[in-house]
Amino acid sequence: MSALRDDRGSATILGCFLMAALVVVTATLVHVGSAVASRHRAQAAADLAALAVAVALDRGNGQACAQAERIATRMRVRVRSCTVDGWDAVVEVAAEVTTALPGLGEAVAIARAGPADQIPPAAAVSTAPSSATAPVLSSGSLPLPHLGE
Secondary structure (H helix, E strand, O other), X not given: OOOOOOOOOHHHHHHHHHHHHHHHHHHHHHHHHHHHHHHXXXXXXXXXXXXXXXXXXXXXXXXXXXXXXXXXXXXXXXXXXXXXXXXXXXXXXXXXXXOOOOOOOXXXXXXXXXXXXXXXXXXXXXXXXXXXXXXXXXOOOOOOEXXXX
């Protein structure tokens, strides 16, 4: 047999390429999963910080934004901006994407908290005692069943 026609060891080479491809796919999935988890953590922190600012507005804007900083520190994110316009609070936070390679980016989230807008008259539902459903919620969800008089 000729040395060129001998295919011994070719399965080993193919196996090495397949293992390398599997490592690349796994590393990509870990990075994407980490980015998604960081984004969810950033959004949760932004929501909670915005609510904390809105609750603390009666103590002044400085004290209210200090509450956002406390919340962000505990949730391992940093506050990029905290603005107050009247009774509305807008908080923007950033969370580092925690992968094996640090410094690959950050996930950013923005949340607003403040008084709810008025419900438009068309969305109001009659609440007469004979009604079979409760009024529509301000979030636009479906009416809840009426559980008794």
